[in-house]
Amino acid sequence: MSETKPAWVRIENLKDHVGQTVTLKGWLANKRGSGKVQFLHLRDGSGYLQCVLGAHDVDADTFERVKHLQQEASVEVTGLVKADERAPYCQMELQANGIVIVGESRDFPIQKKGKGGGDDHDPGFLMDHRHLWMRDRRQWLILRVRATIIKAIRDYFDDHGFLLVDSPIFTANACEGTTTLFETKWFDDSTAYLSQSGQLYQEATALAFGKTYCFGPTFRAEKSKTRRHLNEFWMVEPEVAFMDMWADMDLAEDFLSTIVQKALAKHENEIAEILPSTPEEKEWMTKHLDVLRGVKAPFHRISYDDAVKQIEAIRAEKTDEEEKKLLDIHWGMDFGSPHETELTKRYDKPIMVYGFPAAVKAFYMKKDPNRPEVAMGFDVLAPEGYGEIIGGGQREDNLDLLQKEVERHQLDVSSLGWYFDLRKYGSVPHAGFGLGVERTVAWVCGLHHVRETIPFARTLDRIWP
Ligand code: 4AD
Numbered sequence: 041m042s043e044t045k046p047a048w049v050r051i052e053n054l055k056d057h058v059g060q061t062v063t064l065k066g067w068l069a070n071k072r073g074s075g076k077v078q079f080l081h082l083r084d085g086s087g088y089l090q091c092v093l094g095a096h097d098v099d100a101d102t103f104e105r106v107k108h109l110q111q112e113a114s115v116e117v118t119g120l121v122k123a124d125e126r127a128p129y130c131q132m133e134l135q136a137n138g139i140v141i142v143g144e145s146r147d148f149p150i151q152k153k154g155k156g157g158g159d160d161h162d163p164g165f166l167m168d169h170r171h172l173w174m175r176d177r178r179q180w181l182i183l184r185v186r187a188t189i190i191k192a193i194r195d196y197f198d199d200h201g202f203l204l205v206d207s208p209i210f211t212a213n214a215c216e217g218t219t220t221l222f223e224t225k226w227f228d229d230s231t232a233y234l235s236q237s238g239q240l241y242q243e244a245t246a247l248a249f250g251k252t253y254c255f256g257p258t259f260r261a262e263k264s265k266t267r268r269h270l271n272e273f274w275m276v277e278p279e280v281a282f283m284d285m286w287a288d289m290d291l292a293e294d295f296l297s298t299i300v301q302k303a304l305a306k307h308e309n310e311i312a313e314i315l316p317s318t319p320e321e322k323e324w325m326t327k328h329l330d331v332l333r334g335v336k337a338p339f340h341r342i343s344y345d346d347a348v349k350q351i352e353a354i355r356a357e358k359t360d361e362e363e364k365k366l367l368d369i370h371w372g373m374d375f376g377s378p379h380e381t382e383l384t385k386r387y388d389k390p391i392m393v394y395g396f397p398a399a400v401k402a403f404y405m406k407k408d409p410n411r412p413e414v415a416m417g418f419d420v421l422a423p424e425g426y427g428e429i430i431g432g433g434q435r436e437d438n439l440d441l442l443q444k445e446v447e448r449h450q451l452d453v454s455s456l457g458w459y460f461d462l463r464k465y466g467s468v469p470h471a472g473f474g475l476g477v478e479r480t481v482a483w484v485c486g487l488h489h490v491r492e493t494i495p496f497a498r499t500l501d502r503i504w505p
């Protein structure tokens with residue numbers, strides 16, 4: 041009878057195999073040891089595990105090769121799964137009795153220097169090596185939280201009667217202003233743009249299916265190098281027929297609370313591990329986890345008028361002239377990052393600012409019938425200085441008013457005929473919003489910059505790797 045090979049098990053499923061002999065397949069995240077015993081820190085994509093290999097567990101040649109293995113060499117390790125409370129990572133370890141070296145690795149560029157691992161390198165170097173950097177434990181944690189948030193987003197809408205109806209990527213018209221359009225040639229004699237938002241199409245699908253959402257990459261040719269801006273980012277956009285701005289805000293509040301609580305339930309320990317190395321960071325993270333636990337309805341609702349007053353008061357307290365200048369504000373101005381940062385630093389719950397000046401908002405926003413200078417749109421700003429993560433509101437459902445706005449914004453009317461049709465045939469009040477995935481992940485994980493929240497970031501100076 042031939043011997044059966046031990047089963048190949050992934051680390052995330054190992055707790056069901058305690059006391060069994062199994063094979064793990066992965067890469068060396070780290071290694072320490074002596075001539076007698078080697079402690080191999082194996083990562084297999086699903087988790088991390090310490091494998092203990094004694095000099096007498098394998099032949100002398102193999103042990104010698106293992107001693108010289110470097111970070112990121114790929115291996116298959118066979119051994120006995122043991123529960124051990126003191127073991128790093130997951131209170132289990134593998135008592136190895138066999139190892140196959142699959143692929144060598146020499147001088148992995150992102151060496152584990154200090155405790156921070158990849159964090160010891162400068163961001164430019166790390167971004168140049170993103171294809172390798174994503175093997176770093178911190179990046180692994182962040183991208184797993186991202187995946188959970190994306191699943192929670194889909195589950196929320198699927199479970200609340202929304203139909204997923206995708207919007208196109210190539211479009212003929214601007215949605216969020218003409219200055220940030222990525223333009224491309226469309227065959228011989230016409231132009232196409234990469235979608236800035238799927239919203240206009242969701243207005244069509246909502247009128248066909250009632251409640252819909254799209255979820256995809258969106259593109260903005262923004263020439264800003266801030267910690268909040270990417271040129272390619274992912275946005276989820278629900279749209280609902282027969283809904284006004286207030287009900288839209290209720291929806292955004294329930295939706296955001298649900299996805300944050302799901303991310304926290306699954307990843308609290310992992311989020312706690314992402315940032316802290318200094319005592320200050322540890323203290324911040326403790327507070328941050330409390331803030332996340334408190335992300336539940338009701339959020340603070342603040343009119344734009346009041347938000348301006350709050351920013352004026354914050355500005356008045358500043359003594360530094362530079363800071364004061366950045367916080368310049370008067371009724372009619374849109375908020376910039378400094379305004380949002382200073383305002384939301386003072387809150388420990390998301391805030392919803394509504395009723396922005398129509399003049400600084402997109403052409404499709406419905407105006408308040410009692411105050412036509414005000415748009416019935418809102419932003420959800422994440423607390424702790426993070427700022428806008430959701431933008432949305434009620435859409436103009438009156439054809440004449442909409443056409444006037446299209447003219448005022450000097451948009452190409454010929455490409456919007458289909459959009460006007462939505463106001464000609466059974467127009468109804470409707471509303472929706474867009475949530476940016478990367479800004480949400482950055483806030484939930486407590487990150488300084490959005491570049492770490494997307495597998496391969498596209499920014500002003502980077503379209504590779
Ligand atoms: O506020 P925005 O521009 O709204 C829209 O696009 C609407 N059409 C959405 C809708 O109502 N269906 O963008 C929505 C969100 C922002 O709140 C932000 O989270 C994210 O998209 N976002 C960006 N994220 C990263 N980099 C950028 N350059 C972003 N621009 C917007």
Ligand code: MG
Nearest residue numbers: 419428430431
């Ligand atoms: Mg916005």
